[in-house]
Amino acid sequence: MGCCTGSTFTPAPDAALDPLQRVNYSFGMVLGVDDFRQEHAYLAARDERALRETIGYGVITGLGVAAPKPASASEGQQVRVAPGLALMPDGHLVAVAAEQCANLQAWLDAEKARDATTASRPTVYVLLRFAEASGSPVPIPGEPCRDESELSADARVVDGFALDFAWTPPDASEDLALRAVVAWIRGIKVRPTAPAGQTLASFQRQVEAGLKEAITAAWGDPHAPTPPMPAAATPPLPLPSHVSLPAPPTELQIPRAEVAAYYAAAFEVWTRLLRSGFMAHHGPVPGAEPLAERALLLAAVDAKAGADGTRAVRMLGRPQLLHLRLLQEWLLRDGSQDAPREAHYVLGKGDPELDHAQDLLADFAAANHAMTRIDIVPDTTDGGSGNKARIVPAVKWPGGGPGGGPDYYGPGMSQPIPVADGGTGQAVAPATGALLVGRAASGTAPARFELGGLAGAPLPKPAAPSPNILVDATGAAPTIRLDTVQDIGTDASPSFASLDLSGDLGVAGGLSVDGEVVLGQPLNRLLATDEQGVVVAARPWDGDEGALDAGKPPPYAYQPNQPAPVRIEDGGTGLQQRPRQLQVLVGLEPRIDSLRSQGGDYVLATLTPGANTDITLTQGEGRDWQLVVEAGGGTATQVVAAGDASSPPSLTAVTNGNVVTIDTVQPLHTAASPRFSALSLSRPPRSEAPDAMVGWRKQDGQLVLTQPPPAADVGVQPIRYIGRAEELKLVNDDHVVVVAAMPLTRLVQLALPEPKAGGFDEGRVITVKALGGLAVSGVEGDKRIGLEAGNSVTLIASVRMGQWLVIGRS
Structure with a gap:
């Protein structure tokens, strides 16, 4: 560039072919080869600059590289490049129209001959470059002393390409x-x-x-x-x-x-x-x-074949260009599944692109795959505010890390779960019969469970009434001491204020009651006491009343199925037979022949109903029996059926004394045929006929089961044919009447009846068709109509006017 001395940029000096200059065409200008070359240099450089600066460079499509396994050992390794398109680092657009093939082994051999050190290099790179080729020579004007080869020049330049092998890749x-x-x-x-x-x-x-x-x-x-x-x-x-x-x-x-x-x-x-x-x-x-750098890297290929004779080819990572249409769709795609990078996530597996995500798998692995808890903690990451969830790996007892809170335990733990966390605090399994005994908190020791048991031990006997079993839990746990108020072992001698034996008692040795009492004879199965309260063996009652009255009565005992009844004074009924239904025990005064004077006897009496009384014995829920006595009071009122068909009501009731008589207006038994002026059936009886229906019979007003009329087509009218003179008459059911041609022995005439007298419906339309000559009389009063063969007349019945009206004629 020149020196910057002014207020504008100083351009670079002219060059033979400057890509920034184009020809300024003017009228009369003489153009030479340099002018056309300059014009081409400007246009080509502008295209290359536009592609290179705005798009970049790389593979656009295709250009795959493959190194197939040689078919035989003698065949050299081939490298094939598929057709495709690429934009080069210098801005040239290069197209490879057909598949290209080169012998890699031949190139390796030539390189080894040139430089033996290349034999140890592992990788060969496949490069693509832009290249030009000229052709189509044409003659040009000659000049003195010019060689014959200078009398022609190539008229075309072709944009081509070059594929090469190289030991080093292009500059990236x-x-x-x-x-x-x-x-x-x-x-x-x-x-x-x-x-x-x-x-x-x-x-x-x-x-x-x-x-x-x-x-x-x-x-x-x-x-x-x-x-x-x-x-x-x-x-x-x-x-x-x-x-x-x-x-x-x-x-x-x-x-x-x-x-x-x-x-x-x-x-x-x-x-x-x-x-x-x-x-x-x-x-x-x-x-x-x-x-x-003007070359584009297509692939890297192994210089040496593997054990199986194949060579690895790597293309991923070479420069590539994504066309704008693809990028447009990429930007417009649904991004609802793209996770915000600054959000907090819990992932099953870590994702380095989500720097706030927590790797749950790593957390579990670090904590021996134990259970976890989730704590809500303040979030100040990168200056943020609010809260986030923090997954804390579980710990096994004794645990209790900084921060407190509950501990969590996984399967197969080596320490027991403390009582405070819902465990037992025991590290060993209980023995048979062992119990978990609770101990209250004492000093710094918290309340806990201990494995204990039950032990029998003598305890201080209370003076006041107490439970049968005494429990002492005040001693050193985990043993709980139990004791009974009295010794109940086989060698013990318990003392009782009173003893109630509801069943049998067998005593093998002596029995002491309020002191030492020795039974006079061996006990059998029942016990009894004499007047002094001495327990003696009971004997069954023999039923000898006279022997009892002669001296002091001995003690009595009664057994099941005894042969004699138990006396009243001994708690029995004095009866031997079993009662029947509704029998009761009734006391009687002493009989004259009775030997006993202290009271009467029981007798079995039967409850019987009286005139106004009904007695029933019923059993309710369980075994609750009830004896019910019902008194009606007065003479019972009866309701009877009688035959009285004259009264209008459906049911008639007549009271005559204690008898109420009721009757229906019509008989209702199964053989009766009642009549009704009107009947509405909400559920008619079923019939076996699939198309049966219920209807009224207008002759007598009865409800009958009928067949439905066939479906009528509104476009079809029934036709009645009349072939004899005596049949020339109309009825209400007619629609179309066809009168056949008859011999002309007499006048064929159809006389119309008066509509009302003939039973015709108001507005009944009837068409009469004549196949021969026919006269129809009685039309519109007393008119007469003549019909030629093939003609017809259509009539309508006016019952109110009392005549037939013509509404059509042909």
């Missing part, structure tokens, strides 16, 4: 720089508000420093395998994930309300300050530098 610094810039700017956090003191200017300064650092990190050698890889392994192509970039500082934040302005400021740093430094290597504006 611009591509890596671009990816580093996007990744770094994407990492800036978006927050509700900007940090205090941050402005757009300070934001841009931090972005510039951060982008330069990120680009420098991305400029490391992406092709040096780390860690060292085997010689036969293909190193990775430059991928964004292979570059370790520094993250933006946490204090660099974008306020949510000004996202567009801050992103525009970040992109301005790239377009104004940084991009031109990387684009200079590739041109064309600014001009291309000597080290400008």
Whole structure:
């Protein structure tokens, strides 16, 4: 450039072919070859500049690379490149129209012959370049002393391509720089508000420093395998994930309300300050530098075949261009499933792109896959506010970490669960018969459970009445002491104030009651006492009343199925037979022949109903029997049926003394045929006939079961044919009457009856068709109509007027 001494930019000096100049066509100008070349250079450079500066470079479609396994050992390794389209780093658009093939083994052999050290190199790169080819020679005017080869020139130049193998890949610094810039700017956090003191200017300064650092990190050698890889392994192509970039500082934040302005400021740093430094290597504006890269990387191929004879081909990571239509659909797609990066998530597996997500799998693994709890804690991450859920791994007892709260326990724990958390506090399983005994809190020791048992021990006997079993839990747990008020062992001698034996008692030795009482004879099954209260063996009563009256009565005992009744004074009934239904025990005064004078006897009396009394014995719920005596009072009123058909009501009641007589107006027995003036059946009786219906018979007004009339077609009228003179008359059911032709022995005449007298309906329409000559009389009073053969007349009956009216005639 020239020296800047004025107020305008000084252009660069003219060049032989300047891509910024175009021909200024004027009338009469003489154009030469240089003018047309300049015009082409301008147009071509403008297209290349537009593509290169606005789109970038990379593979657009196709251009897949494959290294198929050789069919035989003698066949060399082939590398095939599929058709496709690419935009080159220098702006040229290169199209490969057909599949290309090259012998990689031949190239490797030639390289080894040229330089033996190449035999140890692991990777060969496939490169694509733009190339021109000329052709179609044509003659040109000659000049003196010119060689014959200079008498022709190529008339066409073809845009072509060149495919090469190389040991080193093309320079990828611009591509890596671009990816580093996007990744770094994407990492800036978006927050509700900007940090205090941050402005757009300070934001841009931090972005510039951060982008330069990120680009420098991305400029490391992406092709040096780390860690060292085997010689036969293909190193990775430059991928964004292979570059370790520094993250933006946490204090660099974008306020949510000004996202567009801050992103525009970040992109301005790239377009104004940084991009031109990387684009200079590739041109064309600014001009291309000597080290400008014009080749495009298509793939990396293993230089040596593997054990199975195949070579790995890696294409992922080469520069590629996504066309605008795809990017448009990508931007317009439904983004409802895109997670906000600043939100808090609990994931089953960690996601490095969600820096606030918690890795649940890692948390469980770190806590031996024990249960967890969720705590709500304040959220101050990156200056945020509010709360978030924190998953705390479970701990096994004794636990009790900082912060307190309940502990959680997983299966197979090695320590017991404390009582405070719902456990027993026991580390061992209980033995048979062991009990969990609660102990109250004492001092610093909390209330707890201990494994204890029950033990029998002598306890102080209370003076007052007490329960049968004494329980002592005041001693040293976990043993609970039990004792009875009296000793109840086999060798004990308990003492009772009174003893009630409801069943049988067998005593093998002596029995002491209020002192020592010795039974006089061995006990049988029943006990009794004499007048002194001595327990003696009871004997059954023999029923000998005379023996009892002669001396002191011995004690009596009664057993089931005894042969004699139990006396009244001994608690019996004095009866031996069993009662019948409705029999009761009735006491009687002493009989004259009775030997006893202290009282009467019981007799079995039967309850019988009286004139106005009814006696019933019923059993209610359970065994609750009830004896019911019902007294009607007076003479019972009877209701009888009688035959009285003269009264109008449906049911007639007549009272005559104690008899009430009722009757229906008509008999209702099964053989009766009642008559009704009107009858409404809400549910007619069913009939076996599938098409039966209920209707009225107008002759007698009866409800009958009839067959429904056939469905009538409104477009069809019934026709009645008359072939004899004596049949010449009309009836109410007629619609169309056809009168046949008759011999002319007498006049064929149809006399119409008076409509009302003939039983015709008002408005009945009848058409009379004559197949021969016919006279119709009685029309509209006393008129007469003559019909020739084939003619007809249509009549309507007017009952109110008392005549037939003609409404049509043919």
